[in-house]
Structures are given as C-alpha cells and as structure tokens.
Amino acid sequence: MTLTPEKTSELAEKFGKDEKNVGAVEVQVAILTERIRSLEDHFKKHKKDNHSRRGLIKIVSKRRKLLKYLIRRDYEGYQKLIKDLGIRR
DSSP states (O other), X not given: OOXXXXXXXXXXXXXXXXXXXXXXXXXXXXXXXXXXXXXXXXXXXXXXXXXXXXXHHHHHHHHHHHHHHHHHHOHHHHHHHHHHHTOOO
C-alpha cells in the first residue's frame, strides 16, 4: 500500500522539476493520487477494512485541499495536472 522511493522519485521527476523536488504541490498531489489508487485496489479485496477506509478519507481530503490551493495559484497548471493524472472526468 505504500509507495516505494523509486516510484516517489519517478513521480517527482515527471510532475516536478527534478527527482528531489517532492515538496511541490503538483508532486504531492501525484503521490497522494497513487496512494489513493493503491488503496482502491486494497478495498476490492478487503471490503470491511474500515480502519484503512478512514485513512483513505484523510488522504482524499488532503488532496482536495492541495488542488484547491493549486486552482488559486495556477489554474492552467491545475488543468494540466488533472488531465495528466486523470482525476476528474
């Protein structure tokens, strides 16, 4: 369920300036999205795991707050990130 350091650096390189730039908002949203997707796979097998479901809700709300910040700061960057990650349809 957790991300490997290699996957984190790959996301940082793709959405940030370099692989060490994991603090950028775009990179944080990408990392949270990967964690959400891995938890979705977990819940397909373990339907009654309510403790992990609470963690999922916290991750989703954190991502929503970061996206709200990104809309205010850079709307075009927000649109590009949403398209690249495939979050909104």
